Amino acid sequence: METAGDQRPLRVAVLGCGSVGSQVVRLLQDQSGDLAARIGAPLELAGVAVRRLDAAREVEVPPGLLTTDASGLVARDDVDLVVEVIGGIEPARSLILSALEHGCSVVTANKALLAEDGPTLFEAAEKVGRDLYYEAAVAGAIPILRPLRESLAGDRVTRVIGIVNGTTNFILDKMDTAGSGFAEALEEAQELGYAEADPTADVEGFDAAAKAAILASLAFHSRVTAADVHREGITDVTAADMASARAMGAVVKLLAIAELRPPNEPGARRPWPCGCTPR
Numbered sequence: 153m154e155t156a157g158d159q160r161p162l163r164v165a166v167l168g169c170g171s172v173g174s175q176v177v178r179l180l181q182d183q184s185g186d187l188a189a190r191i192g193a194p195l196e197l198a199g200v201a202v203r204r205l206d207a208a209r210e211v212e213v214p215p216g217l218l219t220t221d222a223s224g225l226v227a228r229d230d231v232d233l234v235v236e237v238i239g240g241i242e243p244a245r246s247l248i249l250s251a252l253e254h255g256c257s258v259v260t261a262n263k264a265l266l267a268e269d270g271p272t273l274f275e276a277a278e279k280v281g282r283d284l285y286y287e288a289a290v291a292g293a294i295p296i297l298r299p300l301r302e303s304l305a306g307d308r309v310t311r312v313i314g315i316v317n318g319t320t321n322f323i324l325d326k327m328d329t330a331g332s333g334f335a336e337a338l339e340e341a342q343e344l345g346y347a348e349a350d351p352t353a354d355v356e357g358f359d360a361a362a363k364a365a366i367l368a369s370l371a372f373h374s375r376v377t378a379a380d381v382h383r384e385g386i387t388d389v390t391a392a393d394m395a396s397a398r399a400m401g402a403v404v405k406l407l408a409i410a411e412l413r414p415p416n417e418p419g420a421r422r423p424w425p426c427g428c429t430p431r
């Protein structure tokens with residue numbers, strides 16, 4: 153009987169080895185047997201691109217696999233799958249496009265990029281017949297994007313609402329339940345790896361806005377970018393606001409709210425252009 157070990161390995165390049173990338177590398181190493189059995193072929197780490205070769209890492213990367221040449225890594229012909237966890241717009245976008253052009257499928261957690269320029273990436277993937285997956289971009293551990301895209305494809309979704317940013321949720325909770333100050337709670341969230349490289353993205357609501365744009369695009373088969381989303385952060389929330397909310401039996405939360413409006417109402421979106429549907 154043929155086993156996963158007999159199959160040609162699937163070679164994975166990981167771009168970025170920070171909070172998320174280090175755990176991707178760890179899972180690829182620690183769970184290689186289980187993953188091979190589930191996928192039907194062994195997953196092999198082909199390389200890990202970083203900015204600084206000498207930085208301390210949460211995972212031990214096998215010698216010779218760390219590189220600062222991300223563009224060279226995605227262009228190699230022994231790479232099948234690229235996992236982009238660098239973040240930000242560039243060089244992430246160019247690297248993803250290059251990976252697709254070189255015949256790789258791509259997995260990315262980059263909500264900022266997807267919310268700014270998702271269609272370019274979806275079109276590129278469509279053109280070369282490769283996969284582009286991004287489940288971790290919104291509500292990391294909760295499967296929400298694929299169910300919206302696939303399970304609910306035949307339904308009319310009119311509203312999506314939720315807490316989508318862990319950093320602000322952590323800060324608000326600490327301020328409310330432990331009386332922590334904003335700065336102290338933010339520092340703790342950064343230490344725990346919840347925050348973005350620039351935590352302004354979290355506390356000023358940019359991250360939640362990007363996630364709202366991705367959710368709205370999928371839920372409403374529309375094309376919503378982060379710039380379309382009304383955004384408010386939590387930097388002006390005070391202990392007095394917390395106390396007022398508590399007195400009313402409420403808590404303060406940063407929410408992402410996306411609502412479908414009737415087509416002629418101001419702010420209503422046009423349908424997604426042909427060939428650009430979010431996948």
Ligand SMILES: NC(=O)C1=CN([C@@H]2O[C@H](COP(=O)(O)OP(=O)(O)OC[C@H]3O[C@@H](n4cnc5c(N)ncnc54)[C@H](OP(=O)(O)O)[C@@H]3O)[C@@H](O)[C@H]2O)C=CC1
Binds near residue numbers: 207239243345
């Ligand atoms: N943190 C989280 O909980 C979550 C994050 N995300 C998303 O995942 C992505 C990664 O986030 P996170 O892991 O927190 O980010 P980090 O800042 O912790 O890690 C970024 C990594 O990218 C590397 N890097 C930066 N620039 C380059 C470059 N030009 N070439 C090669 N490597 C580069 C860095 O290298 P070096 O280490 O050498 O500096 C680092 O290893 C982002 O898109 C983020 O929004 C999604 C869900 C959850």
Ligand SMILES: N[C@@H](CC=O)C(=O)O
Binds near residue numbers: 316318320347348
């Ligand atoms: N910075 C983000 C990380 C996950 O998307 C958050 O706090 O939710």
